[in-house]
Amino acid sequence: MSLIQPNQIPFDDPQLTAIRADLVTALRGFLPEDAVLERTEEVQPYECDGLSAYRRLPLLVVLPRTVNEVQRILRLCHERRVPVVARGAGTGLSGGALPLNEGILLSLARFNRILELDPLARIARVQPGVRNLAITEAALPHGLYYAPDPSSQIACTIGGNVAENSGGVHCLKYGLTVHNVLALTFVSPEGELIELGSAALDSAGYDLLALFIGSEGMLGVVVEVTVKLLPIPERAQALLAAYADVEQAGRAVGAIIAAGIIPAGLEMMDGPAIQAAEDFVHAGYPTDAAALLICELDGTNQEVSEQVMQVRNLLLASGATEVRTSQNDAERLRFWQGRKSAFPAVGRISPDYYCMDGTIPRRALPEVLRRTAELSEEYGLRVANVFHAGDGNLHPLILFDSNQPDELERTEELGGRILELCVAVGGTITGEHGVGIEKINQMCVQFTPDELRQFHAVKAAFDPLGLLNPGKGIPTPRRCSEYRQLPTAGSKS
Amino acid sequence: MSLIQPNQIPFDDPQLTAIRADLVTALRGFLPEDAVLERTEEVQPYECDGLSAYRRLPLLVVLPRTVNEVQRILRLCHERRVPVVARGAGTGLSGGALPLNEGILLSLARFNRILELDPLARIARVQPGVRNLAITEAALPHGLYYAPDPSSQIACTIGGNVAENSGGVHCLKYGLTVHNVLALTFVSPEGELIELGSAALDSAGYDLLALFIGSEGMLGVVVEVTVKLLPIPERAQALLAAYADVEQAGRAVGAIIAAGIIPAGLEMMDGPAIQAAEDFVHAGYPTDAAALLICELDGTNQEVSEQVMQVRNLLLASGATEVRTSQNDAERLRFWQGRKSAFPAVGRISPDYYCMDGTIPRRALPEVLRRTAELSEEYGLRVANVFHAGDGNLHPLILFDSNQPDELERTEELGGRILELCVAVGGTITGEHGVGIEKINQMCVQFTPDELRQFHAVKAAFDPLGLLNPGKGIPTPRRCSEYRQLPTAGSKS
Known part of the structure; x- marks a missing residue:
């Protein structure tokens, strides 16, 4: 702290x-x-x-x-x-x-207008303060929707999504914000108006559009965004599988992907998260399970039918103690209900909780889950795991009580250790929440001094005076050398 | 010139x-x-x-x-x-x-080794001098392939693909190089080794990976590339449709996409290109057609069956005079044969030809085809059109004879006018061939002075002394002010 x-x-x-x-x-x-x-x-x-x-x-x-x-x-x-x-x-x-x-x-709250929605070209041109879900709401009458769906989608804005390169449950199949934005206009620190990207597939010059997406407000202020819209799939169906062992569930995730199936969503919860969610929303989850997988498939009728069978068999073969298949949309949404309210559910059983956001290669899932459990033990802090398993994006929730002396500090230290574990297995310290001020120390672990110098040089190319969101995202060399000297810090030399 | x-x-x-x-x-x-x-x-x-x-x-x-x-x-x-x-x-x-x-x-010719191929994680880690097709050849035994397929894929290397952000026939469905590369390592002008991206879905810090892809060798020298591999689709089937009118074919492209179908390839040829291809490879094309569409669908058996029917109906409804459906793989490849040999075929009927590469929003296809025909008339130079219609990426081939006085100059001028037409309808001056030295003047039309200044600032952040591939890609302000004074030049103020 x-x-x-x-x-x-x-x-x-x-x-x-x-x-x-x-x-x-x-x-x-x-x-x-x-x-x-x-x-x-x-x-x-x-x-x-x-x-x-x-x-x-x-x-x-x-x-x-x-x-x-x-x-x-x-x-x-x-x-x-x-x-x-x-x-x-x-x-x-x-x-x-x-x-x-x-x-x-x-x-940017007053930049809340949808400027254009072209169902034929399947694009929407919107102001940055438009809410994520409002784009989908406007597109639905045309049979279209905007794919990235962070759990805050009712409230969060597309400008913020661009800043953080937000994902969501569906990003495994449909990509992050960077894969769904075609163009944007921003104002530079000098007040110039600059357009990036185009409604066409590729754009000449350096790909500043992708660079800009996820730059956390440090390169310019977005004032207009053009997004892709996708057709609503013909059918969606979900499976719910219970496991007596977390690592088994982790291996099942690998097996589904290895079989050539890309689910629309593939989510996992561990015991503490299941318990909390069930107590809160009564979704009918098997509360004695050590892990739960929710796998949603979408596409044509035939495609979904085939894949549901295939996934069901894979889940059973991987040791699931129970597999349920949603019989209708109401049941599908009930499967999701517990997952979607997992954060507030955990909020009910602990005075405070801290939501992490690391990403790892899928093959490392079982190992990282085991090591996280060990770290949880070591620090004497409960950890509930809720995450986008399909794309290896973990959201461990550390339960703590900020009124207890030292608990916030220990929580932050444990969080740092978990992120550094993600780096050690070949992953990264953020999946979709950004670095901001929260993970600035772990950037020193993720990147070498040369790599960080390159980030600063790019920052200076957009904002030479460092006026936009200073102190976020990219640590200074001095901060890193201080951090690397701490006994608990990992390192990348 | x-x-x-x-x-x-x-x-x-x-x-x-x-x-x-x-x-x-x-x-x-x-x-x-x-x-x-x-x-x-x-x-x-x-x-x-x-x-x-x-x-x-x-x-x-x-x-x-x-x-x-x-x-x-x-x-x-x-x-x-x-x-x-x-x-x-x-x-x-x-x-x-x-x-x-x-x-x-x-x-980088000697950097030709595949360092790792992991069929479970579906990635290949390769040196930059590995040929594009060699990656697919190595992946095929595992039922996988590398999606981007530029027509030069037998010869071109993945390092060059990264430099140009190469596409190909399949990029409509499977994306450009930037969508299929997970990580890379490059050497900076100072000799430092820098890693970008990761095998995980997202990476912290600015998205320098996407920035680097398509930067045409101006930011660093790539020494290692990690690419995504995709499972080979269960089935592929192609349709061939003939039209008496080029604009009708252009509208059919829009109708297919609007119906929610994303073909694996959607290609178009006009009369002169059909004639040249047929004379060369005898693919059985209807030589009296003014335009030909080739539409390939891939996926599961059921999905392809359904989509073939749907596309067939759309093609007929849009005024096709003839629609053929491939009955087996040999016939499918025959449909493609003429398209794939269109460039050498045109080379046979003209002493020289110049291949353009502009990208436009799909809705502008009919208009751009009509204006190109008018420009062809105005300059007295034949133009054969062969292009990735589905993603609006045009490859007009201007036929000329460099032994005739002025013909190369007039060809380059006509090429410039066509590219500026692409910009005028909201498109860009390159789809997949890059800017290089060829299209450096048109960059002055595509971008404002402020936008070009931003490109130079980013270049300087990687290569402050300007030692890597100088004079390519991004024009100097002086070159642009000279070019903008030419009577034929477009402008973006």
Whole structure:
């Protein structure tokens, strides 16, 4: 905690107050009254995102409505060297939208219009503040939907999805945000408007579109996004399998993929997660199981029928004690209900929990599950595992009580160890939640100094003054050399 | 031509000769005898790539065998400020591997080993000089293949595919190189070894992997590539449809995609291309047709059966005068035979031809085909159209005779006009052949000065001294301001 938790400058610090007053005057010159928030109670709701352990009051908050306003805000901040943190719905889990006491918080909440939806070309052109699910809702009447579906999809915005390269249950088959965005427009720190990508399949020049997606608000502020829409599959069916052993379930995942099947979703929960979910939503899960797999298949009628049979056989052959197949859509949704409410369910059985996000090659699943259980024992902290098993994206939930002395610190240390275990087996420290402020130390484990230097050089190519979301995503060499000296830290030399 | 054709420095220029001698001495310090080529007749085979209208002798050629040798070569060139052009098989069509008289040509031909093939994880780790088709050949015994299939796949290498982000007939369904590469290792201009991506689904930090793919050898030298392998589909079947009108065929393409079908390939040829192909390989094409569509479907038996019926109905409804369905694999391959030999077939009926590569939104197909015909008329040059219709990637072939005064110049001008037409309808100037030296002027039409500045900044973040493949891909502001003053040039302000 001590390494990460930022220093706080009081909101009423005289120097900050003077800077704030000057900026507000300049901003009101081109922004309407309601687009600048400057009082403590007004800026308070923006002090944190979904990683609420970290909080900081921003210098002030701006809520522009037009691209031109965003350009003028960034130009002003550039002239005056004021840092800027952009924010969508604030559902991020790695602190990417944590403000700076001395910086502006730029909310894109008012960029909430769908500008174009072309069912023939199967694209939607939207503003960044449009909610993920709102795109699908607008596309449904045309038999289309937007595939990436983070669990926060009711609330999270497409701009935030671009910043974090968000995934979801369906990304195993349909890809991450980067695979579903065709083009975007952003404003550079100097206030220039830049278009990346195109509605055509490929684009000339360096692939800055893919570079930009997942760059966590550090390269520019997105003001428009063009996404691909997909046709709704003819049929979807789910299987639920119970196991007496977590590693067996891990091996079943490998067997399904090896058989040439790409499920629309392939999710796993371990004993503590099953118990918590069942107590909460009564989905009818077998509560004596050590692990549960949920496998959803979609496609044509025939294809789904064949694959359901095949998966059922694979699950039984891999040692499942019970396999259920959904007989209708209501049952399919019930299978998912427990999984989808696993996070709040765990929230009910523990004062606090900390959601991790590591990604590993699928073959390492059994080993990582075993080592995580050992680490949980070592630290005396319960860990519930809920994850996108098909693509090796783990979400271990560490249960703790922040009122107990040291528990938050031990939790963070255990979390760090789990992430470093992911790196050690050839995986990465984030699947879909981003690095933000949360995993900045583990970046020192994931990457060599040369690799980190390359990241900084790319950052400087977009934002030479370092004004966009400073302190997030890419650690400084100094932070890394400090972190590498800690006794618990892994290393990559 | 005059704007592009580079100045030539004679191979025996005294200053070049002195630099060459010094470099050879230094290189022989750590490279074996056969890894350095310095005589005219030795370097001559490297004077051009597939865009043979442009030729330049390199200062010398190096053929390293190990990663360490590549690092030492780049370090030496960095110390002495010698430019480096990397080369795979030299099949590129945009002059990306055209050497510099004052620079080293670095051939990766000896990096031709498949390092690992894991059928369970469905990945192959290969050296960059491995041929595209060799990966599929190695994977076939496991029921797997590597999806991107440029028409040069017998010869072209995966390193070159990474440089150009190559596509092929199957990229409509299975994506470009960027969608099929999981990780790579490259050597920076300073000789550092950097890994990008991972075998896991996502990677932390900026997405430099996607940025690197398609960067045309300007950001680093690739020394290892990890690719995804896909299971061979159970069944593939093709349909051949003839049309009396090119625009009708264009609309049929839109209708197939709008119906929710993603063919494994959806290709189109116009009258002149059909005629040339039929005269050459006698595939049995209806030679009186104004346009031909070839649509391949793959997947499970049932899925293909259903889609073949659906596509057949769509083709007939869209005005096809004839629709054939392949009854077996031999017939399917015969359908493809004419398409696959279209380029050499056109080569037989014209002394020279120039292959373009633009990409447009599918809805613009009919309009672009009509405007291309008008331009062909205006310039008095025949144009045969052969292209990946499903993803809007056009390959107009301009037929000319370089022995006629002015014909090459007029051809290049017509080519430029066609590319600018692609930009005007919302497309891009390259689909899969890259920019290289060929399309550098059209980059000024595609991008604004601000966007080009951003490209240069990214280039500088990888290669601050500009030693890797200088003069390719991204035009300088000066070249663009000169080009924009030409009377025929389009513009993007």
